[in-house]
Each structure stands twice: as C-alpha cells, then as structure tokens.
Amino acid sequence: MKFFYQKQNAQDDPGEGTESPEPVACSLQQNLDTIKKLTGSSSDIIIRKVQRNHSLQMAVVYIEGLTDNAIINQHILNPIINGEQDISVYADSSPDSFPVIQNQVIPIGGTNKVQDIKAIIAALFNGFAVILAEGWNEGLSAAASKRMQRGVEEPTSQTVIRGPKEGFTENIGTNVALLRHRIKSPKLWKIDRTIGTLTQTSVSVMYIEGVATESVLKEVLQRLDGIKTDSILEGGYLEEFIQDHTFTPFPTIINTERPDSAAAALLEGQVIVLVDGSPFVLILPITFFKFFIASEDYYQRFDISTFLRLIRFASFALSMLLPSLYVAVTTFHQEMLPSTLLYSLAVQREGVPLPALFEAILMELTFEILREAGIRMPRAIGPAISIVGALVLGQAAVQAGLVSAAMVIVVALTAISNFVVPQFNMAIAARLLRFVLMLSAGTLGLFGIMSCLIFLLIHMASLRSFGIPYMTPVAPMIPANMKDIFVRVPWWMMSTRPKLFAPKNNVRQSANLRPTHKKRND
Structure with missing residues (x-):
C-alpha cells in the first residue's frame, strides 16, 4: 500500500460560502489594514514595524499570548535590526530580498511562505509570527509559538499496576512524539487535516503504511473531509461525526489516554485519530471484544x-x-x-x-x-x-x-x-x-x-x-483470531495480526518462537 492524501487547504465555510482567498498585496500598509479589519483591531494583535537604515520597510505581526516574546525578540527582530547580514542593499520590491531574509537572516527552522491573507490569519492563530515587507506579494511565517501545556503525566482514566505510566496530553505535537518514541519506523505515516471554520482544529490521522487497510484509511479520510462545521473542541465531536451508527448504545469507536494502547493498535493494523486539545485519541475500526482488553493484559503472564x-x-x-x-x-x-x-x-x-x-x-x-x-x-x-x-x-x-x-x-x-x-x-x-x-x-x-x-x-x-x-471474530467466526479474545495465549503463539485489521500483512513474528528447555548433564 503506497499512497498519500495531500492536505486540503480549502474548506467550505458553512457561514460564509466558498470565496477565493485574498492574495497578499505588494503594499505593506494595505496588508496591515486588511489584517486589522479581519481581526477587529484586537488589542492582542501586535504589529511591530521595523527598518534598518534605508533597507526594506518591514513589519512583524504576531498574537500576544500565543507566541513567545523571547523568540520574537532574539530570533526575528534582533537579526533584522542588528544582524550581521546587510539587507540595506536590497531596495523596495527587490525580488532577491525574500530568500535572503528567509535563508540568511531569520535563524528559525520553521519558516514558510504564505501567499494569501487567509493563510496569514491561520498562521497567526497557530502561534506563528508573520513577516511582511513593502513590495512583497507574499509573507513569511516563522515558528514562535509558546508551549501552553501540562507535562506528560500518568493517565487518570486507564490506570495499570504494571506498564508505562505516560499519558497523552492536550498538545497534538507531544502526542505524536509519544507515539514515534514507541514506533521508531519510517512507515509510521501521519496525515493532517484542519477542521472547523472558527476553531481551525488540527486533526492528525496516523497509521503504519503496509499494515493498515487501504479501504479503511480511505473511508476515514473521506468522513473527515466531509465534516463542515465551525468548531471541533474535543475528539467526541469527531466521534459523532464519523461513527457508523448513531442510534445504538454500543460505541463503535474506542478512545484511549495511553500511548502504549494506541501504539499497540497501530501495530495491529488499526488507524488512530488525534485531535489538538484532547488527551484522548480515537482508535478505529474496533470490535465489541476490544472494549474488554486492557493494555496490562500483555504485560502480565x-x-x-x-x-x-x-x-x-x-x-x-x-x-x-x-x-x-x-x-x-x-x-x-x-x-x-x-x-x-x-x-x-x-x-x-x-x-x-x-x-x-x-x-x-x-x-x-x-x-x-x-x-x-x-x-x-x-x-x-x-x-x-x-x-x-x-x-x-x-x-x-x-x-x-x-x-x-x-x-x-x-x-x-x-x-x-x-x-x-x-x-x-x-x-x-x-x-x-x-x-x-x-x-x-x-x-x-x-x-x-x-x-x-x-x-x-x-x-x-x-x-x-x-x-x-462489530462481533468479529465470533460473528463471523474467524478461529485464527480467537486466540486473543476470551483467552490470551502466550506471546510466542500470536504470530499473526487480526486478519480483518491487516489482511495483506498479518505476519507479526516468526512462528518458531516457543521456548525450549535443555536438561543439564551433570
């Protein structure tokens, strides 16, 4: 299975229709006025105009509270104003000034071009600082977000006696790192979506390429792309939007606060969905019997x-x-x-x-x-x-x-x-x-x-x-998958993954791992 779904930048706004994004103008003041108009001239929208000698007229725009002032002062404003790179040789509207600022002046790794006003607004509310200049028809976003999160703590809803004590947090970047810490493979792929016209919530779909079923992944992405709403505040919002059956008391999507449980689901061929702002990730597809399996079952005898x-x-x-x-x-x-x-x-x-x-x-x-x-x-x-x-x-x-x-x-x-x-x-x-x-x-x-x-x-x-x-592997009966339902057989007997989750690559380990014991000849 080798395919990849590109992130969709355009999303229908249920309240405003589908208008083409406004491009960045060459006039610096016009761009600043547009940003002020769209944000209502909010007091936390900071616009810092800078100019050194007779070089470019520039402005750094950021949102107070979402960005780190130390990063902006030390790695954005200071290099532009007092840096060793002489940018005064570039006149206004010079086509060479943009790559010089991006590659030689700003010492921040996460810099990207933004070519329309909508992308600038999205970058600002994601904690980026946006650099605009007179004569530029595009802007430069620089990563300067402030880490507003709690540390990795023990899960409160799914405790174990033996096993890892780490739990997911509300930061989606931290949650992805916790999973990559456990599965150190380039085949762990991540697809990003932004859902919610007002909240602009980051949603990530993760799976193991070659193990997860292509049809399931395609269905998950289609259902996510079909969500047209103004807000996604927690994974429960997505669960009701993408679940198969609404009018049933039985859940058809499982959630977990434990990175080890999510990693185990990925290794079995399942797909997980992470939502920024929620410490719970969604695991799908799921069967009825999976709700009675705890992660500690695989750490005990x-x-x-x-x-x-x-x-x-x-x-x-x-x-x-x-x-x-x-x-x-x-x-x-x-x-x-x-x-x-x-x-x-x-x-x-x-x-x-x-x-x-x-x-x-x-x-x-x-x-x-x-x-x-x-x-x-x-x-x-x-x-x-x-x-x-x-x-x-x-x-x-x-x-x-x-x-x-x-x-x-x-x-x-x-x-x-x-x-x-x-x-x-x-x-x-x-x-x-x-x-x-x-x-x-x-x-x-x-x-x-x-x-x-x-x-x-x-x-x-x-x-x-x-x-x-939902009742797999009992109805329909799949005897090969019954070894981890009511009875958990030893690890050396579980050489294959569940066939429905990973039909193409269901071999997990060698089949000849049974421990052997030799008698001592004294």
Whole structure:
C-alpha cells in the first residue's frame, strides 16, 4: 500500500460560502489594514514595524499570548535590526530580498511562505509570527509559538499496576512524539487535516503504511473531509461525526489516554485519530471484544491475563443482567429459588410497599445520582460524599422499609461490577441497557429478558465499524483470531495480526518462537 492524501487547504465555510482567498498585496500598509479589519483591531494583535537604515520597510505581526516574546525578540527582530547580514542593499520590491531574509537572516527552522491573507490569519492563530515587507506579494511565517501545556503525566482514566505510566496530553505535537518514541519506523505515516471554520482544529490521522487497510484509511479520510462545521473542541465531536451508527448504545469507536494502547493498535493494523486539545485519541475500526482488553493484559503472564479478562466479561454481564434477574425471579419465578432463600427474601420484603420493579428502579436511579454527584463535586470531597451518601441512604432505606436488604446488595454488586469494565463508554452502555432489561423483567419475567437479549445480539451482529463486523471474530467466526479474545495465549503463539485489521500483512513474528528447555548433564 503506497499512497498519500495531500492536505486540503480549502474548506467550505458553512457561514460564509466558498470565496477565493485574498492574495497578499505588494503594499505593506494595505496588508496591515486588511489584517486589522479581519481581526477587529484586537488589542492582542501586535504589529511591530521595523527598518534598518534605508533597507526594506518591514513589519512583524504576531498574537500576544500565543507566541513567545523571547523568540520574537532574539530570533526575528534582533537579526533584522542588528544582524550581521546587510539587507540595506536590497531596495523596495527587490525580488532577491525574500530568500535572503528567509535563508540568511531569520535563524528559525520553521519558516514558510504564505501567499494569501487567509493563510496569514491561520498562521497567526497557530502561534506563528508573520513577516511582511513593502513590495512583497507574499509573507513569511516563522515558528514562535509558546508551549501552553501540562507535562506528560500518568493517565487518570486507564490506570495499570504494571506498564508505562505516560499519558497523552492536550498538545497534538507531544502526542505524536509519544507515539514515534514507541514506533521508531519510517512507515509510521501521519496525515493532517484542519477542521472547523472558527476553531481551525488540527486533526492528525496516523497509521503504519503496509499494515493498515487501504479501504479503511480511505473511508476515514473521506468522513473527515466531509465534516463542515465551525468548531471541533474535543475528539467526541469527531466521534459523532464519523461513527457508523448513531442510534445504538454500543460505541463503535474506542478512545484511549495511553500511548502504549494506541501504539499497540497501530501495530495491529488499526488507524488512530488525534485531535489538538484532547488527551484522548480515537482508535478505529474496533470490535465489541476490544472494549474488554486492557493494555496490562500483555504485560502480565498469559494465564493471569486470561483470568482477569474472563472476570471482565462476567462483570459486564452481571452489571447488565443482575437487577433484571432479581426482579424476574422474585416477581414471576419464585419456584426457581431454594426454599430457604425464598423464605428469607419473603421476610425481607414483607414490609416493603413497592413492587420489586419499582424498588430496583428507585435504587438504581439513586445510585446513578450519587455517582454523578461524586464526579461533579470538588475532587477533595467527591469520593467521600459518594461513599457516605451510599451507606447512609442504603441503610436508612432498609430501616425505613422502603427497600429490602437484598435489593441493596444487588444494586451494590451491580455497581461494583460496572467499574470492572476497562472502557468507560462500554460501561455506560451497560448502565443504559440495565433499565430496559429491568422493565422487560418486570412485565414478562425471564421471557422478557431473553427477548431483549436476542434483540441485542441481532442488533450487535448488524453493527459495523468502518466496514468491520462489530462481533468479529465470533460473528463471523474467524478461529485464527480467537486466540486473543476470551483467552490470551502466550506471546510466542500470536504470530499473526487480526486478519480483518491487516489482511495483506498479518505476519507479526516468526512462528518458531516457543521456548525450549535443555536438561543439564551433570
């Protein structure tokens, strides 16, 4: 696969139409007046006019706060005014003055020509300083941006016991560097886009050439190019624009805060999308079973990883089905319970005025409110309030006879099981489906639960993620890819990549890597 998509500079403006960009005029004052008009003569737009002896009349334009004053003073203004290179020999409108300024005067690596006013405005708001001169019909942008970012820290949403402690930041350049630090190959390619007519958000698509599927990459770029909006502030904006299915509780794009997880996805043939201003990158295409795989699974022994992965699948099923099963059994199918347990539950519910269905919905809604309050409250008191609120409300509700003690246990076990799922968006899907299953259980019992599960399985089998079946490799069944789904086999057995992600280059390593042990001859 050898192809490359050039960056599209033109983008339809949903509010202003499609007008051709205004070229840079030869008059310096005219260009400065145009910049002032377009920016509303904002006070943070700094225009510094410079001239040495009888040389070119020049102006350095930059935005205060987005640029580093030290870089502008030392590497732009000082070389022009006091530099060793004599630019006074170049008269106004001299065609030789531009390359001299770019190649011999400005000691900054990132210098580029800008040939229209729109490109000048874009460069200014990206932290560049723009140099204009009398007689030039183009400008010169110089990299002078100020680094406004937090350092690389440990991820807060996806923690591990064993593994790297680095997490993505809000700076897209730092995030790209973190990935290149792990994959030191020239085949790691990056394609840039600028989306949002007002925000001008930088978006980067990264993949490994020769491993990623060409059709998937082409589809990703087409969907990104089709976005016509005024703002992209976070990766969640893009996720809703480019995802295959909107009206489904199941996410079809996964996000991660961990560079090692993103690098592993690239090595499997997937494509990642980075958004400037977001510490989360999007990984696509994705399957349902990938949401239960943590990066730590590949750092632990295979038997421990398999055990933990099975616990995650079981916990997801518990978090979605346990309240509905309790409602169905206690309401319609009491004969399924042992006599001792049935008597115990009957005694607990003797003074409860609510049916089991409304009791379960009340407790689940109460816990959802407590969980949301714990997230939105200040970090210092949020966890304490959540724990105290759950204990106090649960105990008070049991003592007041509003709910049974068994229901409190069911809700608590359900909530704990929900936290086991590694991906937050899949855990939210289980929380939403939980209420649908409880309503079905309260009206039709186990028949209602089974009907909902059959409908969910049919719905999940119909989903696609950029052309990849959502339930792969179970439906359709691909036995070669089952070695890293429910069970994680040892690394020396995983010699191939998933065929759907990397159909052309799915060989990962040699097939003869099984360790051998020789007996000692004493």
